[in-house]
Amino acid sequence: MMKLTKIDIIHFGKLNNVSFNLKDSLTVFQGANEAGKSTTVAFIKQVMFGFYLRNNKTAPYFEDYNPLARVSPMGGSLTFEDGTDEYILKRLYVKGDSKKGVLTVSLNGQQVPEEVFFEKIQNIGPKFYVDSFIFNQDTLREITSLSQEQLMERIYFLGAAESSKLLDLRDDFDKQASELFKKTGRNPEINKLLKEIDKQTDKVSAASQEFEQYHQLDQQRQNLEVQKQAVKNSLAQVEEQVQKMNTLKQQITNYRDYQNLKKQLRQIAFSQVDFDKAQTLELELKNLNVSLQKLIQQFDQITVTLGDQDLSLQDIVNQKAQVLQWEAELKQISQKTTALQNELDQLQAYQPEAFKLLVMSETQLQELKDDYQKAKKQAREQATNKMQNLNVIGIILIILGLLLSWLVNPISILLSAIGAGMLGLNWYNLHKQNDEVQAFKEKYQLSLDNFDYNEAINQMIHIQSKQQELANNQSSQNSLESNLQEVAQKLLNAGYSVDSVSQIVPILGQVQNKIDNFNQAKQHLQDIKLQQNQLKDEINTDQVKLNKIYVKNKVANLEEFRELYNRVKEQEKLQIHVATLQNSLKDDLEQLKQLAPNEANFMQKQKQVNNELANKQADLNNLQEQIARLKAEMAQLADSSLVFDEKQALANLKSQLRERSIQYLANLTAARWIAVSLDLASNGRFPKMIKSAKEYFKLLTGGRYLDLEVDEKIKVITKTKRKYDIQYLSRGTSEQLYFALKLAFVEQVADKISLPILIDDAFVNFDNQRTKYIVQLLKGLSSKVQVIIFTQREELAESLGNEALRLTEKGEAK
Incomplete structure (x- = not known):
């Protein structure tokens, strides 16, 4: 399925x-x-x-x-x-x-x-x-x-493909046939034509006398036509004989050429295979010798080019990787030295105090530290509130003494004296402190406000470390440059011009290429020598093969072989020419063998045949003139009567009748053929389909209808044995019957056409x-x-x- x-x-x-x-x-x-x-x-x-x-x-x-x-x-x-x-x-x-x-x-x-x-x-x-x-x-x-x-027809013919379409086509053919002819009809076209033919036949009979005269003349014309055809047949035979003799006359010349060429044919012993092999071997030997000479020239050229080359620098070339490493390290150290120097320059610009400390001894640094601490301490005291308080108290005491002075009291005088003393003491201390800060600045040329001893010491240590690192880098740089100079000196000693250490690696590459080229050239020489030996072996082998072929074919060299080949080709052309002539002569060959020795007799016979042809042509012309005169008389008789018009009209009517009859019979036959075809197509499956349809219809109606009777009409049989025409069934029951019949058909063709049913x-x-x-x-x-x-x-x-x-x-x- x-x-x-x-x-x-x-x-x-x-x-x-x-x-x-x-x-x-x-x-x-x-x-x-x-x-x-x-x-x-x-x-x-x-x-x-x-x-x-x-x-x-x-x-x-x-x-x-x-x-x-x-x-x-x-x-x-x-x-x-x-x-x-x-x-x-x-x-x-x-x-x-x-x-x-x-x-x-x-x-x-x-x-x-x-x-x-x-x-x-x-x-x-x-x-x-x-x-x-x-x-x-x-x-x-x-x-x-x-x-x-x-419905009966569509059910019966359900087993035939396109049955509905064929039934409609059959009905169309039946309808078209009935429109052309009916046994008792008057209006159909064939019935009308039969009546008109009867009338026209009567008209033709009325002109019988003139028609008889015309018939006699026509009979004479027909007799002359028979004689004319006999003369034409005889003339055709004579013309054929003349053509045949003309062809034989031409073939006699070809026959003589054929005989002469056959005498020139010769049998020549020649082997096309050996000739092809010889040409191939000669070409191979030529190419091999050319290749050998090229190899010899290459060998000589390479030998001269190599000469005596100094390969003592191989050890230096082996140091190329080390040189590259030294150059990389030198570049890296140089960049680092520059960076360190730039950093020290920046430190000197922004930390000049630290550079001043670099030149001091440890004693001087300790003295600086002590002086810095003292000056810093006094500067802090100057900024404390103690001095400010003495000033404030002194001023207050003086003001109180002044306020109490109007009492002329000894207390007021004492208060004013104490206040003045405190102000003086404070001024003295402040003046003394300023002298010490100024002394520090003048001694060390450092401003106490911008100088921090601890920070300066740390910067000094940092600068010392950078200077030490710079010195180390300089030492490494000197060592690397010394190594590179040593390699450069070796290259100078070997004859290479080295202006700077940056040229060392390229020059080492040149030296390595020179050494590699030398080694490759030596290997190439060995390969060329091997190829020379192989080519010589191939040349000897091919030469032996070629000599055997020449001995076998009895020639000394390829030139003699080509001459033999040309003679063979000439014979082949000659054979083709002979075969062509023989084919053109065909069946005349035996006759030409007899005619060639007696050509004079043949020419005499050809003259006789030409005379016979002229006589036959004259007879034919005479008969054509007689027939022309009869036709003229017949044409005159036809102009004076209606006999030919009436006959033509009768012939036209008969032609129309014949055409309509053919059309009628074609339609009738087509309709009958379609009916027979449908019968043949449906006859096999119809009984089986009806059997299944009965079962399906019984099932679909719940057993209310037990059977189907299919004859000229379809009848359904109830369980009470009563029969009904399907036209009396309800729409639903009609559809059930349709389902039963159609599903039965699908089941019958399922072995050939298994497609899904769509409902x-x-x-x-x-x-x-x-x-x-x-x-x-x-x-x-x-x-x-x-x-x-x-x-x-x-x-x-x-x-x-x-x-x-x-x-x-x-x-x-x-």
């Missing part, structure tokens, strides 16, 4: 980017109106058979499902499984494609021609698939609109009981063929037992 297992919709109608996986043989799609059920059915149908056929009058059963949104591409794919094989049909349409779109078919992951799939389904067409495998309201309306006779809302007229019956039937049928149901009825989807695929009104799956 071939099963549809996956539906992928890219853009189709209102559906976009939707995918369905069909796991079971019985699948249900459930959704409300406008949810996309019919769109999905149309998608399956059109991916298999093509898009945009709605405009095609031969396929009105296809709908136009352009995407609602302006998107591209339109279409998608269907996946079918047939046992272990998987078919994927992908059909897409973009602007510019054909109306059917572009179909690609894959079998087990490999693209194959589309015929591979359609041969699998017996190359059925879209009309057959729609008629046989799709159940919807359109097909139900079509079947209920048929007459009893039309699109075909149960709208079924009540709950009838729905149960159809559910039971479809479950049983799904074991033989795949069944896919599209419905808006939730209870139907639930009764089928499988989880339904839901479609929303937006065209989405959930």
Whole structure:
């Protein structure tokens, strides 16, 4: 059973980017109106058979499902499984494609021609698939609109492909035939022509006398025509004989050439194979000798170029890595020395006090420290509140003494004296302290406000360390420069010009290249020597082979071999010429052997034949003149009567009758042929199909109808043995009968065409009981063929037992 297992919709109608996986043989799609059920059915149908056929009058059963949104591409794919094989049909349409779109078919992951799939389904067409495998309201309306006779025919011929179309075609042929002729009719065209022919025959009979005279003249003309044809036949024979003799005359010359050339033919012993080998060996020997001479020249040139080269600098070259390291270290130390010097210059600019300490001894530094501490201490005392308090107290005492002076009291005088004394003492101390700070500044040339002894000592130590580091760098730099100078001196001694140490590495590279070139040249000399020996061996081998070939063919050299070859070619050309002449002579060869010795007799006979040809031509001209005179008399007689016009009219009528009769018989035959073809196509499956249909109809009606009787009309038989014509059945029962017959047909062809049955809302007229019956039937049928149901009825989807695929009104799956 071939099963549809996956539906992928890219853009189709209102559906976009939707995918369905069909796991079971019985699948249900459930959704409300406008949810996309019919769109999905149309998608399956059109991916298999093509898009945009709605405009095609031969396929009105296809709908136009352009995407609602302006998107591209339109279409998608269907996946079918047939046992272990998987078919994927992908059909897409973009602007510019054909109306059917572009179909690609894959079998087990490999693209194959589309015929591979359609041969699998017996190359059925879209009309057959729609008629046989799709159940919807359109097909139900079509079947209920048929007459009893039309329904009988469509049921009987359901086993034949395109049966409905063929039946319509048969009816068209029958109609066209009846419009041309009827046995008792008056208006059909053939009936009218028969009457007109009778009338025209009477007119021709009335002119019998003139017609008889014309007939006599025509008989004479016919006799002369017979004589004329006999003379023409005889003339043709003589002309053929003349042509034959002319050809033989020309062939006699060719025959003589043929004989002479045959005498020049010779048999020459020659071997094309050996000649080709000899040429090849001569060319190889020439090329080998040229190559050998080139190698000898190369060897001599290299030997002269090498001479005696001094390779004593190899040890110095080996120090190249060490030299590179020294240069790198020297560069790094030089950069570091510059950085240290810059740092010391900056320190001297911003810390000059520290550089003054560098030149002092330890005793001087200790004395500086003591003087600094004393001066710093006195400077702090100057800034303390003690002095300020003495000033304030002194001033207060003086003011109190002045206030009490009006009392002329000894206390006031004492207070003023004490206050004045305190002010004087404070001034003395302050003056003394300023003298010590000034003495420190003058002794050391340092400002106490900007100088910090501890900070200066730390900076001095830092500067000493940098100076020591600078001295170390200078020592290392001197050592490295000494090493590089030593290498440079060795290169100078070897004859190389070294202006600076930076040239050492490039010069060492030159020395290394020189040594490498020397070694390569020595190796090259060895290789050339080996190649020379190999070429000499090849030359000797080829020369031996070449000598054997020359001895075998009895020539001394290639020049003699070429002369032999040219003679052979001349003989071949001669043989071709002889064969060409022999072919042109063909069957005349034996006759020419006899004619060539007696050419005079042949010429005499040719003259006789030419005279006979002239006599025959004269006889023919005489007969043509007599026939022309008779025709003139016949033409005159025809102008004076209506006999020929009447005969022509009668002939035209008979011609029309013949054409219409052929058309009538063609239509009649076509209609009968279609009927016989349908009988033959349906006769095999029809009985089996009716048997299954009876069982299905009994099941669908719950046993209310037990049998079907199919004769000239279809009758259904109830369980009470009563018979009814189908025109008296209810719409629902008619649809049940239609389902039974059509499903029985699908079952019968399942061994050849196994495709899914698509049922699109075909149960709208079924009540709950009838729905149960159809559910039971479809479950049983799904074991033989795949069944896919599209419905808006939730209870139907639930009764089928499988989880339904839901479609929303937006065209989405959930």
